[in-house]
Amino acid sequence: MERDFVRISDVKVSGNQGLEVKLRGWVYRTRGSNRMLFIVLRDSSDIIQCVGSRDDLGDEVFETARALNIESSISVMGTLNEDKRAPGGYELHLKAVEPVSPAERFPITKDQSEEFLRDNRHLWLRSRKMNAILKIRSTVTGAIHEFFRMRGYYEFTPPILTPNAAEGGSTLFEVKYYDRKIYMTQTWQLYAEAAIFSLERIYDVSPTFRAEKSKTSRHLSEFWMAEMEAAWMSYRQAIEVAIEEVRFIIAKVLEKNRNELEILEADTSRLEPLLSKEWPVITYTEALRILKEKMGMDVTWGKDLRTIEEEALMENFDTPVTVLQYPKEAMAFYKPVDPEADAPGPVAKCFDMIAPEGYGEIIGGSERDTDVSAISEALEREGEKVENYDWYLDLRRYGSVQHSGYGLGVERLIAWICRLDNIKDAIPFPRTLTRVTP
């Protein structure tokens, strides 16, 4: 009996005219009169309109079916019919309707604010929109695993609870840990650097926590980063990997999720050309020149690019752009100077990838300094206690090698691919400055 049920997406194909099938799922919409009844049924795969008449079902079943609330779970039996009047072109002519568990009045109705839907995210996950986003999210993280494993990388899992900061103590979440205080991880990087001396090439897809007081549509307090770290690799090689990775992910989404992109109104013609185009790689210094010549914006050399400048820069491109060699002064302690760079001042062996359409930085990465004294001095300049980083410095004392890595903001990438207005919809249960529920 159980095996007789089929998925909606499997029956919504031509050639099934008149076929008798059993479906089960949830009531997505209902309409009708006292003789006709329309139930749009939803399962994980798709939706289909079910049509029932009082004559076919009999008074008792008809009245039971008519009384079903939205989101009641039901199983149905009927014959398939191609009909232009049905949304989606196919419908099921009902012969039987059996409630599994009738729903109470569903709180989500026609008009809802974005915030109301986020308050009810536990129920809104059932929407076509969230269903589509979650499917794409699954493709994206699956593609990341596939991409790195195909290239001989090992998955390496970092600790989530960490004793000290990696980039600026002010954005750390404190955790009561027995009788001490520790922190939620901001990046796997320090641990990844330890691991490459064993595994050489590693990656992860892990949660990251940042207590930044940023209230924007691009920030989450808990988000997922897909990182990589590789021994014997320059930052320029890491850039090549990063571009390949993002292209690979987009190709996978285009391959698997065309229906979902359509539901999200995330026009695939934005994404398709990306696969055949070159993605520019420019230096920070060149970026300043573009800003001055094409946008009339004067940025003092040495200042980090701010959001308005990044957005202005991206108006000149329709693909992601990688900007490398930012001024060393503005960069974190572990990013080494590139002595070969052609720039007005010292620049770091580092890069950011900026997404088009205003979605901002999706990747940040760099080569990692291997010079113990350079790191120590940089740490002191940032006001950190060098002794806290003793084990990290050990990695330079025992057979250090050139190595690089980067982190990809999974939700920012998903938000861009899905053309979302807000990054909060790129993750099932968003955590922000003000939101910790549901």
Added chain:
RNA sequence: GCCGCAGUAGCUUAGCAGGUUAGAGCGUACGGCUGUUAACCGUAAGGUCGUCGGUUCGAAUCCGCCCUGCGGCGCCA
């Protein structure tokens, strides 16, 4: 930390140069409808207008404090 915007029924909102019982749509309840597309028609219930205080004969409307939320800047992925 800084700068904007908002808070009126379960939800989405109108009303805001102060003036009778604060309107509507959706949802809900009941009734009607043989093909609907978050249908349509009718009836009904549903509101301490975020809080506290002030101005006034009179405050949803004007003023002030506070609370809550949203977005943006800085910072970041």
